[in-house]
Amino acid sequence: MKIDSGMHMAYMPGRQAARQDNSISAGGEADALPRRGAPTVGPSMPMPAGLANALWLAAARRDEEAKAASDGLAAEFMELSRMTAAERLRKEMLDALGLTEESLASLPPDERAAIEADIRRAVKEQLGIDETAEATQQAAEAAEA
Known part of the structure; x- marks a missing residue:
């Protein structure tokens, strides 16, 4: 299969087209064809x-x-x-409510107490603390005293 030199020579300016035939010269050697590099693309x-x-x-x-x-x-x-873990949970809960420690401190006492109670409950749940077991133990200690 012969490749037409017209198209690929457009990518190599300044080079002469190779001979189209591969005939054998009188000396018995193939004519030396110029080596062609791969086409390159660069900024104009x-x-x-x-x-x-x-x-x-x-x-x-x-x-x-x-x-x-x-x-x-x-x-x-x-x-x-x-x-x-408790501090991280407290920070996460305050972030979820859109509050900081400073804004929590500036809330009215009843709202602040409700939020603090929610935080305590969440911390106890996260840490696996059972409030009923603690209340029973505290009542037993109070009865002994």
């Missing part, structure tokens, strides 16, 4: 310096934003890792 014009600078600055900003986000996540993880 160099990139303007302003565009290159803008691309570098955009990449640098992305890197800085990613590092800042990573640092924030690492700090949050370290904060959570230092908390006990």
Whole structure:
């Protein structure tokens, strides 16, 4: 199968077309054909310096934003890792309610007491503490005294 040299030569400017025939020369050797490299594609014009600078600055900003986000996540993880299970559960419940410790402290006493009771109940459930067993034990101790 013969490949037409017209199309693939368009990708190699400055090279002459190879001979179409593979005849044997008088010396008995095949005619030496010029070696062809794989076609390459490159920019037709160099990139303007302003565009290159803008691309570098955009990449640098992305890197800085990613590092800042990573640092924030690492700090949050370290904060959570230092908390006990009860403290983490309390923080999760306050976050779910959209509250912080400061905003909880500023609530009226009856609302604050209700939220604190919910948090205590959730902590006891999470830790597997049975309130009825504790109440029975406390009543038995009070009766002995």
